[in-house]
Amino acid sequence: MVPPQAIVIYDDDCGFCRWSLALLLRRDRDSLRPLPLGTPEADYLLHDLTPEERGASWHLVIDPPPAAAGPEQLSFDAPPVRFSAGAALAPALRLLPRGRRLGFLVARVPGPTERAYRWVADHRRLLGRVVPGRARAWADATIASHAGRGHR
Numbered sequence: 001m002v003p004p005q006a007i008v009i010y011d012d013d014c015g016f017c018r019w020s021l022a023l024l025l026r027r028d029r030d031s032l033r034p035l036p037l038g039t040p041e042a043d044y045l046l047h048d049l050t051p052e053e054r055g056a057s058w059h060l061v062i063d064p065p066p067a068a069a070g071p072e073q074l075s076f077d078a079p080p081v082r083f084s085a086g087a088a089l090a091p092a093l094r095l096l097p098r099g100r101r102l103g104f105l106v107a108r109v110p111g112p113t114e115r116a117y118r119w120v121a122d123h124r125r126l127l128g129r130v131v132p133g134r135a136r137a138w139a140d141a142t143i144a145s146h147a148g149r150g151h152r
Helices: 017-028 041-043 051-053 087-096 100-107 110-122 124-130 133-147
Strands: 006-010 032-036 060-062 081-084
Touching: 006 017, 006 087, 017 032, 017 124, 017 133, 032 110, 032 133, 051 100, 060 087, 060 133, 081 087, 087 100, 110 124
Parallel strands: 006 032
Antiparallel strands: 006 060, 060 081
């Protein structure tokens, strides 16, 4: 199995957030690893953000790909790249099988994507009440099945 290419940092206390993440993970084939906000690893990856900024959205942390050239040009010193809020959707979709086209389309409309994300984030508690208990249980099982994966 290939290690995940990205970490998805999410609000584990939000039922809607867990359900949304599980929908994304259901399409995934070993590219994404979920990581709850507030864990030591998440705090480390988000160290430059305030607690309010950390909790205001989800975050996608992607390891930079190795250089395409020969081994003499590979650099392992490049830091991971982080996307947050609506800006994280396009790169997350691109990591999914058959998600490249949708990711390309989402990237072409950053303003509407960010506004839609912000609306959902601002109403996530209300939206979470609409997610049935069975759907939350399914989401928790889906996230748990992805959580134990190693990372490069």
